[in-house]
Amino acid sequence: MDPEEPAPTVDANAEPPIPCADCRKALQSNSRDSVFFLLLDQFTLPVVGCRDHLEQFRSICGLTTDGRAQLLSYQPAGGITCPACRRSSHGAGHAMLPVAGGAAMLLGCPDHQSTIAGRYQTGQRTRQQLTDDFDSFRSV
Ligand SMILES: [Zn+2]
Numbered sequence: 001m002d003p004e005e006p007a008p009t010v011d012a013n014a015e016p017p018i019p020c021a022d023c024r025k026a027l028q029s030n031s032r033d034s035v036f037f038l039l040l041d042q043f044t045l046p047v048v049g050c051r052d053h054l055e056q057f058r059s060i061c062g063l064t065t066d067g068r069a070q071l072l073s074y075q076p077a078g079g080i081t082c083p084a085c086r087r088s089s090h091g092a093g094h095a096m097l098p099v100a101g102g103a104a105m106l107l108g109c110p111d112h113q114s115t116i117a118g119r120y121q122t123g124q125r126t127r128q129q130l131t132d133d134f135d136s137f138r139s140v
């Protein structure tokens, strides 16, 4: 008989602490009140975080589009068009994206989570380039 395996000490689900207390509160709350809706092009994705950080998140995602990039605190009139996103609830398995000093949690289906996460990363690169250009312009 094998000796019992020691339980792993690292919790795979442990997330690094989020610096922003408002974001932490929103993420811990299971209330629908803490859910915002990100409208980016044709996508509507429920997101959780504090208003400030979601607004930053939205503006960075907005750099990737000439279309709409809006943040609503209520479900938009058309609702969430993707049935899989609509079914996904406030629970495990959601992408958590760091936003300067805070966080944004995406509540959509895995497909749309990764789509929006990709847009956010692209937006961050775009913003970085804009900042670099601005700095080099100023240093001339
Ligand atoms: Zn925050």
Ligand SMILES: [Zn+2]
Pocket: 082, 083, 084, 085, 086, 108, 109, 110, 111, 112
């Ligand atoms: Zn979806």
